[in-house]
Amino acid sequence: MALHILTDDITEEFAFGGGAGGAKSWTGCSWLAMMCIAYPGTRWFIGREELKRLRESTYQTFLKVAKEYGIKQGEVWKYNGQDHYIQFANGSRIDLLDLKYLPSDPFYERYGSIEYTGGWIEEAGEINHGAYDTLKSRVGRHLNDKYGILGKIFTTLNPKKNWCHTEFWKPYKAGTLPANRRFLPSLVTDNPFVDKGYISKLQSLTDKIKKERLLYGNFDYDDDDNALIARSAIDDLFTNTFVDKGKSYITADVARFGKDNTVIMLWSGWRVESIHTLQKRSTAEVAQFIKHLSTKHGVPRSNIIIDEDGVGGGVVDLLPGCQGFVNNSSPLPNPDSDKDENYKNLKTQCYYMLAAAINAGRMFVNADGNLEVQETLSGELEQVKRLNADADGKLEIVPKEKVKELLGRSPDYSDTLMMRMFFELKKPQEWLHF
Ligand SMILES: Nc1ncnc2c1ncn2[C@@H]1O[C@H](COP(=O)(O)OP(=O)(O)OP(=O)(O)O)[C@@H](O)[C@H]1O
Ligand SMILES: [Mg+2]
Known part of the structure; x- marks a missing residue:
């Protein structure tokens, strides 16, 4: 369903998330790999709070996805470890972006002039709203018209009371999301590929709040242990x-x-x-x-x-x-x-x-x-x-x-x-x- 939304002609901002292990990262990697191959010369990004985690975690999922679907490394694509991007032989490319908030660049001007076809923000709970705002305005600008594809920004997240809560979760619950914005819950129980151990690990969490967030994808659970009123x-x-x-x-x-x-x-x-x-x-x-x-x-x-x-x-x-x-x-x-x-x-x-x-x-x-x-x-x-x-x-x-x-x-x-x-x-x- 997420892939369907990622390729429709309506949705421009799409948040997918909730629990842990619901195939958020897998979905993002699959989407970008397929778009890169289907539309030669297009330019995409994956952004995360820390580049290091992007390489150690999200890029690792990309490797698995490429292997699973026979997208051969070296032949179809290669990784540029110096400038951190994935280059496809057909000219498409995925930039890995560090979205850390820098006081010297509060409006993310470092990404303010790059033209992207579309992109993905991973673990948006950690991301400053300014990064989202800037990147939102950078998609839909590279070969979108030529191929007739909508500029989309894909957001994956776990429950957090930041802008994701106000821009996606709350209006989703109230049924007031505009037509171009969507939220789709993602839970570990939706994922038939997940290791059995993963679910039981989440079930055995003793931290009540963590369990509500990561197992049930509950955004409304107060994530502050210190709150006096339920x-x-x-x-x-x-x-x-x-x-x-x-x-x-x-x-x-x-x-x-x-x-x-x-x-x-x-x-x-x-x-x-x-x-x-x-x-x-x-x-x-x-x-x-x-x-x-x-x-x-x-x-x-x-x-x-x-x-x-x-x-x-x-x-x-x-x-x-x-x-x-x-x-x-x-x-x-x-x-x-x-x-x-x-x-x-x-x-x-x-x-x-x-x-x-x-x-x-x-x-x-x-x-x-x-x-x-x-x-x-x-x-x-x-x-x-x-x-x-x-x-x-x-x-x-x-x-x-x-x-x-x-x-x-x-x-x-x-x-x-x-x-x-x-x-x-x-x-x-x-x-x-x-
Ligand atoms: N279509 C698929 N085919 C095979 N394995 C899959 C598929 N989708 C997900 N998986 C596997 O399911 C597990 C969880 O997926 P993934 O890491 O994408 O979830 P996530 O929602 O990003 O989790 P987290 O909250 O930990 O970041 C991984 O081991 C992944 O390899
Ligand atoms: Mg993930």
């Missing part, structure tokens, strides 16, 4: 409609004026009943909004919490009786836990508790069909990760600055969700109600 639990958050209603709360993360978003969540028990995003509002306007929301939904002032760092402090002052959340304040004794855990600060403690609640499926977020909010919150929750314990053995999470760098914005939604845990730590004593 990806599936994050997805469930938006469909856990069965979660009971309860006491009402409001949590709010206030933006610096003109920057980020002010996010306000209205809670009933462990249900987020509504999410409000305010842009460019003064502290007075934010306070007014919260006041209105609390009156409308009967939220006692003491059940409102607002981050007190920075601008939020101004809102806290305008709503006397509400709680202020100070990220870096000391952790609080947890009335529901006898575990003696040592958190770096209150925020870390609340994030750990939030992770536990989400992982247990105890929380529901009503995103009200707003997919953008849902994606944003999900992305932020994925970034909640433990940091290696410091010298004192205190539990830490990846700091906000790092998360900001990764997301390109502040994790406002997850922070607002996290503050809800404060009320589990500061449970009022059970007063008598007459």
